[in-house]
Amino acid sequence: MTFSELSPRRQEQLMAFDRLLTIMDELREQCPWDRKQTLESLRHLTIEETYELSDAILENDLPEIRKEIGDIQLHLVFYAKIASEAPADSPDRFDIADVLNSVCEKLISRHPHIYPDASGSKVIAENEEQVKANWEQLKLKEGNKSVLGGVPGSLPALVKAMRIQEKARGAGFDWYEKQQVWQKVEEEMQEFKAEFNAESETVIDPQRAEAEFGDLLFSLVNYARFIDINPETALERTNKKFIKRFQYIEEQARANGRTLSSMTLAEMDVYWNEAKSVG
The missing domain is CATH 1.20.890 (cAMP-dependent Protein Kinase, Chain A)
Structure with missing residues (x-):
């Protein structure tokens, strides 16, 4: 499909993205601050922008969400621009086209229930759980050594607990009923209480109490997941x-x-x- 055959709105979207890329090229060449930036120097700024987007989402502030999406999009384009400046013979060099084509290929390969393979066959996925399970199996085939390997180590602990449990569920490792999960919560509560009883003056072992408290939090996150509550939110x-x-x-x-x-x-x-x- 040629550009002229696209809908007017899609043409406008592509032209807006082209405008951003052009501005990024100009800033990288002409602005002292933009010239100075590196992948590392932008990292903490991107994290800050991501949290600002998160705040806007929680407040359901659509004008602010639009603004923060723009800021993050700028950062993504900036990273790709910096990477494109690597030596021409560098195997690690890439630009924004490589980024977008890569994610498109990944989306196609990980949605075999939507996009048929070379033989024209599709994988069956009739519900969300089947889609998640297929996704994790495909990631393992792509080279991941563990289902949990895709959980970033630097995630905040509460978010990480949720993601670990979701990925384990995708591999079939999960409780069957929420009642079972609640029983685990009560069990962990009793174990924590045994280590840190507010009514007792007995000196506690801080490390054991901490471990039991961590187990209690993990079980609460698990129960929240079963009743469709995002614990971080x-x-x-x-x-x-x-x-x-x-x-x-x-x-x-x-x-x-x-x-x-x-x-x-x-x-x-x-x-x-x-x-x-x-x-």
């Missing part, structure tokens, strides 16, 4: 709720000429309960 929403209510206490204290350090917990609880009633 749930905890972040609670964080935001706490911040909002705590800041309400600070605002009310200032309005009454007080500081938190001069207030009793009972006085702060009054404002906390007010904050709960206003959202």
